[in-house]
Amino acid sequence: MTEIKCSVIEDLLPLYVDEVVSDDTKELVEAHLKTCECCRQEYEQMKGILYVPIEHDTSMFEHVQKRWNQKKWLLILSSTLIVAMMSVALFSLTFHYTKPIAYTPELFKVEQQSDGTLMMNYYGDSHAGSNFMHPVKMNINGEEKNVSFVFYEQSFANSPTRTNLRTDVASEGDHFTLSESEKIDAVYYGEFDAKEFMKREEQIKHMTLIWER
Numbered sequence: 001m002t003e004i005k006c007s008v009i010e011d012l013l014p015l016y017v018d019e020v021v022s023d024d025t026k027e028l029v030e031a032h033l034k035t036c037e038c039c040r041q042e043y044e045q046m047k048g049i050l051y052v053p054i055e056h057d058t059s060m061f062e063h064v065q066k067r068w069n070q071k072k073w074l075l076i077l078s079s080t081l082i083v084a085m086m087s088v089a090l091f092s093l094t095f096h097y098t099k100p101i102a103y104t105p106e107l108f109k110v111e112q113q114s115d116g117t118l119m120m121n122y123y124g125d126s127h128a129g130s131n132f133m134h135p136v137k138m139n140i141n142g143e144e145k146n147v148s149f150v151f152y153e154q155s156f157a158n159s160p161t162r163t164n165l166r167t168d169v170a171s172e173g174d175h176f177t178l179s180e181s182e183k184i185d186a187v188y189y190g191e192f193d194a195k196e197f198m199k200r201e202e203q204i205k206h207m208t209l210i211w212e213r
């Protein structure tokens with residue numbers, strides 16, 4: 001057998017380790033390894049790198065599996081939390097987030113009682129609440145008047161409990177006495193921002209006069 005150079009064997013070794021060489025090449029490499037200590041060491045080293053023991057492989061897989069299980073549980077837990085939070089948000093939006101009820105003469109009426117007090121009547125189905133501002137001095141068309149602001153709000157859906165608790169509302173309407181009635185010269189209906197009190201001259205432009213003395 002002709003002498004083969006170590007450099008040739010070195011080139012062949014990776015293929016030999018992967019067992020993708022022909023039988024002739026395999027014989028050639030094995031014959032050389034028997035006689036050459038240097039190439040044998042190279043071969044052992046290469047074999048060690050590429051060789052993955054079965055048991056090590058299994059534990060690797062179990063480790064990955066375990067990590068995946070942890071991730072899966074985290075995923076389930078966080079999805080559950082997100083769904084819960086969204087439910088709360090939706091509930092709040094439906095029953096607690098309110099919008100003003102638009103004025104119509106059928107829904108809202110201010111009536112002066114025999115004792116002189118003013119009664120605010122609401123004839124709608126139900127409402128989430130009402131906003132009332134005590135009479136404030138305002139200049140209207142050159143006259144100084146005591147003006148009260150009022151508007152009602154409704155939630156996006158009527159809460160079942162609210163409707164059940166207030167069976168009176170649908171039949172005879174909802175009403176309350178306007179405080180400081182005797183001072184009031186005019187009542188305006190419309191959404192107002194009590195915090196922007198200084199801008200009430202601006203705000204009243206978007207409101208409807210519903211009662212005047």
Ligand SMILES: [Zn+2]
Binds near residue numbers: 005006009032038039
């Ligand atoms: Zn050699």
